[in-house]
Amino acid sequence: MDPKIKDILKDYEKIWALNQANSLLNWDLETYMPKNGVEARGLAIANISLLRQTFFLELSKKVSSVKIDKLDETEAGIVRTLNRTIHYYTSIPPEIIEKFETLTSKATVVWREAKSKSDFSLFRKYLNDIVEINVIIAEKLGYEDNIYDPLMDLYEEGFTVRDADSVFDRLLSGSREIYNRIIEENIFSTPSRLEKIKYREKDMIQVNKKIIELLEMPPDRFRIDVSSHPFTTEISEDDVRITTRYEGYNFKATLFSTIHESGHAIYQLQIPSKFSRMPIARGVSSGIHESQSRFWENFIGRSKEFVHFIYPVLKYNLPFLKNYTEDRIYRYFNTVRPSLIRVDADEVTYNFHIALRYEIEKKLINSEIDVKEVPELWNDFMEKYIGIRPKNDSEGVLQDIHWSGGSFGYFPTYSLGNIVAGMIWGKHDFTGELDNMDIKAIKLHLYEKVHKYGSIYEPKKLLMKSFGETYNPDYLLAYLKKKFLS
Amino acid sequence: MDPKIKDILKDYEKIWALNQANSLLNWDLETYMPKNGVEARGLAIANISLLRQTFFLELSKKVSSVKIDKLDETEAGIVRTLNRTIHYYTSIPPEIIEKFETLTSKATVVWREAKSKSDFSLFRKYLNDIVEINVIIAEKLGYEDNIYDPLMDLYEEGFTVRDADSVFDRLLSGSREIYNRIIEENIFSTPSRLEKIKYREKDMIQVNKKIIELLEMPPDRFRIDVSSHPFTTEISEDDVRITTRYEGYNFKATLFSTIHESGHAIYQLQIPSKFSRMPIARGVSSGIHESQSRFWENFIGRSKEFVHFIYPVLKYNLPFLKNYTEDRIYRYFNTVRPSLIRVDADEVTYNFHIALRYEIEKKLINSEIDVKEVPELWNDFMEKYIGIRPKNDSEGVLQDIHWSGGSFGYFPTYSLGNIVAGMIWGKHDFTGELDNMDIKAIKLHLYEKVHKYGSIYEPKKLLMKSFGETYNPDYLLAYLKKKFLS
Numbered sequence: 001m002d003p004k005i006k007d008i009l010k011d012y013e014k015i016w017a018l019n020q021a022n023s024l025l026n027w028d029l030e031t032y033m034p035k036n037g038v039e040a041r042g043l044a045i046a047n048i049s050l051l052r053q054t055f056f057l058e059l060s061k062k063v064s065s066v067k068i069d070k071l072d073e074t075e076a077g078i079v080r081t082l083n084r085t086i087h088y089y090t091s092i093p094p095e096i097i098e099k100f101e102t103l104t105s106k107a108t109v110v111w112r113e114a115k116s117k118s119d120f121s122l123f124r125k126y127l128n129d130i131v132e133i134n135v136i137i138a139e140k141l142g143y144e145d146n147i148y149d150p151l152m153d154l155y156e157e158g159f160t161v162r163d164a165d166s167v168f169d170r171l172l173s174g175s176r177e178i179y180n181r182i183i184e185e186n187i188f189s190t191p192s193r194l195e196k197i198k199y200r201e202k203d204m205i206q207v208n209k210k211i212i213e214l215l216e217m218p219p220d221r222f223r224i225d226v227s228s229h230p231f232t233t234e235i236s237e238d239d240v241r242i243t244t245r246y247e248g249y250n251f252k253a254t255l256f257s258t259i260h261e262s263g264h265a266i267y268q269l270q271i272p273s274k275f276s277r278m279p280i281a282r283g284v285s286s287g288i289h290e291s292q293s294r295f296w297e298n299f300i301g302r303s304k305e306f307v308h309f310i311y312p313v314l315k316y317n318l319p320f321l322k323n324y325t326e327d328r329i330y331r332y333f334n335t336v337r338p339s340l341i342r343v344d345a346d347e348v349t350y351n352f353h354i355a356l357r358y359e360i361e362k363k364l365i366n367s368e369i370d371v372k373e374v375p376e377l378w379n380d381f382m383e384k385y386i387g388i389r390p391k392n393d394s395e396g397v398l399q400d401i402h403w404s405g406g407s408f409g410y411f412p413t414y415s416l417g418n419i420v421a422g423m424i425w426g427k428h429d430f431t432g433e434l435d436n437m438d439i440k441a442i443k444l445h446l447y448e449k450v451h452k453y454g455s456i457y458e459p460k461k462l463l464m465k466s467f468g469e470t471y472n473p474d475y476l477l478a479y480l481k482k483k484f485l486s
Numbered sequence: 487m488d489p490k491i492k493d494i495l496k497d498y499e500k501i502w503a504l505n506q507a508n509s510l511l512n513w514d515l516e517t518y519m520p521k522n523g524v525e526a527r528g529l530a531i532a533n534i535s536l537l538r539q540t541f542f543l544e545l546s547k548k549v550s551s552v553k554i555d556k557l558d559e560t561e562a563g564i565v566r567t568l569n570r571t572i573h574y575y576t577s578i579p580p581e582i583i584e585k586f587e588t589l590t591s592k593a594t595v596v597w598r599e600a601k602s603k604s605d606f607s608l609f610r611k612y613l614n615d616i617v618e619i620n621v622i623i624a625e626k627l628g629y630e631d632n633i634y635d636p637l638m639d640l641y642e643e644g645f646t647v648r649d650a651d652s653v654f655d656r657l658l659s660g661s662r663e664i665y666n667r668i669i670e671e672n673i674f675s676t677p678s679r680l681e682k683i684k685y686r687e688k689d690m691i692q693v694n695k696k697i698i699e700l701l702e703m704p705p706d707r708f709r710i711d712v713s714s715h716p717f718t719t720e721i722s723e724d725d726v727r728i729t730t731r732y733e734g735y736n737f738k739a740t741l742f743s744t745i746h747e748s749g750h751a752i753y754q755l756q757i758p759s760k761f762s763r764m765p766i767a768r769g770v771s772s773g774i775h776e777s778q779s780r781f782w783e784n785f786i787g788r789s790k791e792f793v794h795f796i797y798p799v800l801k802y803n804l805p806f807l808k809n810y811t812e813d814r815i816y817r818y819f820n821t822v823r824p825s826l827i828r829v830d831a832d833e834v835t836y837n838f839h840i841a842l843r844y845e846i847e848k849k850l851i852n853s854e855i856d857v858k859e860v861p862e863l864w865n866d867f868m869e870k871y872i873g874i875r876p877k878n879d880s881e882g883v884l885q886d887i888h889w890s891g892g893s894f895g896y897f898p899t900y901s902l903g904n905i906v907a908g909m910i911w912g913k914h915d916f917t918g919e920l921d922n923m924d925i926k927a928i929k930l931h932l933y934e935k936v937h938k939y940g941s942i943y944e945p946k947k948l949l950m951k952s953f954g955e956t957y958n959p960d961y962l963l964a965y966l967k968k969k970f971l972s
Contacts, residue, residue: 017533020526021507028510032518035706037725040506040762044722047503051537220521236530239523276526 004066005075008082009278011059016277018052023235030227031243046101053089053097060086074280077456081279084157091140100133104406111404118394120375127403128371131364134408138365148365151409155286156416157458159471161362164412167471168355171415174477176385179348182336182484183387192332194324198249203317207251208244208258210313215262215296216439221269230257232264232293237276240268251318252333256297263296264289266443270451280454286410287471288450288459290417291424298347298418299425299479300442302333305434336484338388340395348480351418352385357400357411365408422476423467424449490552491561494568495764497545502763504538509721516713517729532587539575539583546572560766563942567765570643577626586619590892597890604880606861613889614857617850620894624851634851637895641772642902643944645957647848650898653957654841657901660963662871665834668822668970669873678818680810684735689803693737694730694744696799701748701782702925707755716743718750718779723762726754737804738819742783749782750775752929756937766940772896773957774936774945776903777910784833784904785911785965786928788819791920822970824874826881834966837904838871843886843897851894908962909953910935 022045029041063082071079107126114123134151141150146161153159183189212224220238227243234240242261244254267283275281283289300306307330314329315321321329336346342353360377363369369377378397383389390396402410424446433441449466463470508531515527549568557565593612600609620637627636632647639645669675698710706724713729720726728747730740753769761767769775786792793816800815801807807815822832828839846863849855855863864883869875876882888896910932919927935952949956 013529014533014537017530017537018507020530021504021511021534024510024514025507028514032709032711033721034709034725034727036704037707037722040722040724043499043763044503044506047500048507051500051503218522221523223518223520225518235519236523236526238526239520241520277529 002066002071002075004062005071005078008059008062008066009078011055011062012082012279013277015052015055015059015279018048018055020236022048022052023233027233027235027241030229030231031225053094056082056085056089060090073456074275077280077454078278080458081455085279088141088154091142092137093140096133096136096140100137100406103129103133104404107404107406108401111398111401115394115398118392118398120393120397123398123404124371127374130403130406131371131408134406135365135367146362146366148362148409151361151365152412153409155410155413157285158460159285159287159412159416163471164358164362167419167473168351168358168412168415171351171419171473171477172355172385174473175348175351175480178477178480178484179336179352179386182348183338185485188331188334188484189337190331191335191337192328194252194320194329194332195250195335197251197320199251199318199320201246201248203319204246204251204254206317207313208254210317211255211258211310212262214310214313214437214439215259215266216443217262217265218269222265224258230261232261232268234268234282237271237273237281240265256301256333259301260293260297263293266296266446267292267451270443270447271454272452275454278454280456282455284453284455284457284462285459286413287416288420288462290413291420292417292446292450294417295421295424295446299421299430300434302330302347303434304330305437307333309437334483338386340382340386340388340390341399347418348484349386351415352381354411354415356381356385358415361408361411416471419471419473419476420463422474422479423463423469423472425479426475427467488552488557488561490548491557491564494545494548494552495564497541497548498568498765499763501538501541501545501765504534504541506722508534508538509719513719513721513727516715516717517711539580542568542571542575546576559942560761563766563940564764566944567941571765574627574640577628578623579626582619582622582626586623586892589615589619590890593890593892594887597884597887601880601884604878604884606879606883609884609890610857613860616889616892617857617894620892621851621853632848632852634848634895637847637851638898639895641896641899643771644946645771645773645898645902649957650844650848653905653959654837654844654898654901657837657905657959657963658841658871660959661834661837661966664963664966664970665822665838665871668834669824671971674817674820674970675823676817677821677823678814680738680806680815680818681736681821683737683806685737685804685806687732687734689805690732690737690740692803693799694740696803697741697744697796698748700796700799700923700925701745701752702929703748703751704755708751710744716747718747718754720754720768723757723759723767726751742787742819745787746779746783749779752782752932753778753937756929756933757940758938761940764940766942768941770939770941770943770948771945772899773902774906774948776899777906778903778932778936780903781907781910781932785907785916786920788816788833789920790816791923793819795923820969824872826868826872826874826876827885833904834970835872837901838867840897840901842867842871844901847894847897902957905957905959905962906949908960908965909949909955909958911965912961913953 025041025045025048029038033041059082063079063086066079068076068079103126107130110126111123114120135147138147138150143149149160152164208224221240223241225241225243226245228245230242230244232240232242242258242265244258244261246254267289271281307326311326311329334346336348339345339349342350345353356378359381360374364371364374375393375397379389382396428445430442432438433445450462453462457465460470511527511531511534515524519527545568549565549572552565554562554565589612593616596612597609600606621633624633624636629635635646638650694710707726709727711727711729712731714731716728716730718726718728728744728751730744730747732740753775757767769778793812797812797815820832822834825831825835828836831839842864845867846860850857850860861879861883865875868882914931916928918924919931936948939948943951946956
């Protein structure tokens, strides 16, 4: 290994240790921390983030002195990954970062109140300020083409408005056609009675435990806990954790959140151990990470074969399934119908929700619309694409936490996840793996195509290397058509 | 507040944040971490400890420039507390700290093997090296009178061999007399059948939960979990956690470990919030901390009144207690009899175990004996004071983990805990509080005498201020005599 890189990695160990600390401080905050610990916890996380930032800046001189052309691909990946963070911290002045944090933590509180009162006007001023500070950040980060580009780039390196416009255009029109036909045919669009049926939490805990086993999650390197919003976190290379939640009814919600988060965890767990403690030991982007969770959740988890695979577990633990056939459960898992809420959406309508948010974000950041126009735009879009109109702000524009937290540019990666999962599916025949529910083989395939590279390559390069093309929505559309319309 | 102190406390915030991180990393290591996370966890903790050390050294210039005579007592306490840590890090060269850590982590592994094979000879070389490095550390720290003093001072500031010799001399002869009479009278020395009786873990979890409630531990600032060795940790000022363990029989073990750790936690939870995030927001020494846990465990927890208080909870949850009266349970809680193992010892014989370790440590550090003589010395002492002789090393010299971890000077603080708890008991009439089991009043008393000072004063000064004298074992002896012989 290049001696300069070796030296950089030695220094990086401190950052790696602080990452582990902050991941655990955050995990604990959401799972086991006594309630009153929240203030001290916030302060500890802020201090450690600041230290992390200091150490990144200390690294910048060493990193910039490395001669890129002398490096192998792994080494180049390390430099590229470090430079992305260094670029962020050197471009954005600390006062802006601090202002951003103060603003968004206040805004999150206000958003909660506005949502509970279903009153966008309470939140409007904050959304306006958040857009403004994102514009400042985008300017500081710099861009060639569109001011929204550097914001998306934070989550999906190299993905631009030019890419997104083309992707969402094809995705929207294709999905609309499929969706309309599904509604017409009325096979998948009938709600199941299971949506309302209550379960006992301890029964579903058993089901999830068994699912984790069936997915062959390694018990010595993985655990599952409960939190109010499900998430995956890597504490260290041999310690990856997911959470789920139990709402008490509609059991597929917790089941698919468990499978979804396991998909993220499998990615993390399969990063080669030779990359451990390096900055490339992580998923390459939010979109690629999401492709893994969506692949397991939708392509595997909602397949007929998977239903067959887990049917005995469900029947054994959930007494109310007594008279439900595999086919009825399959249809319950795959209901497609109008829904106002993104997180409840099915595989087909989900991307409408994302396209809507993408359009609004892009226009806000480009100053093409004013914040006060957002609710109306939102509702019109919902009516046009999904066929129902939110009756109030809380089931419309106020439903997601993301904007109050300051995230602009993140939403599109949800659809990129679906699209890339579609590419994985479309480029390989999974019949054999599914027929035998060969989890190991599926994991190996994902390893070969995605996981083994860590974040050596930027996402587009990874996609070209493994699939010969970048974000192409046609595979996803073909999959949806075949699944729901044949 | 003095502006220099204010500035120092601002800098100290980073150390405070790292303390929170390391406490949580350690807590999680013992409770929830997936097994394979251990290597990465160790490396993270080591890195963060090193950062902490760096920040302490960075503080040293500012701290040494403070004019002590201008400070109020709180500020002086802050400087004193910081100086203790700074003195340690400036006196001990990093190579010695590193050598100490490498040696003790290796030694702990070897100790485990030696213990399981009951073969001291396997561990002898390591114990020798550990003594040698402790001698080096003691030399570096400096001392006036005895080379063992600076090692005890690490845990009990200002406590010397001169103090310890006098304390243990009185404690040993007094305890021996009491012990011999108890054995003669044969009232408390009959083993209870309850020692062998198995419980269902979920029943004892309920009992401990209820005990935590009865002790009015604040649910928003406190939690209890399970680990293989019970401990208390302060994650932050509003987040204090204890653990217990369930061995499956002899239910008093887990019960009293819960009460013991709760005593530590009450101390931490009652440190005034005005000290939060300052270096004085902690117990003043290991001995004073132990006085709190022992006070709750023994003086309160093993009293007739407490048995009466919790009797309904025990009867309700533990079906095997059906025919047990309060009095029989009281005697089960207070059995006094020969035992080879320190952690199983009762209130009377416990201090023999400590006096033995103190004598051996003092002699080893003073090069008065050789490591190879230790097992024989150990066994002779046990026979002389407790009346039974270990049949092998694992129930003798190899029973404790402390030496393999490098701790010399720590054991005496266990007895200091008992002695100071005795002083608290002897200096105040608790009849009213006990008759009504007025937990709030007991907590308030401990707050007034101990907790409200944080670590402003060194332990001897605190004891003089609150009790008019320092470590006086007479109160403990009087309490034991009254309890077991009247």
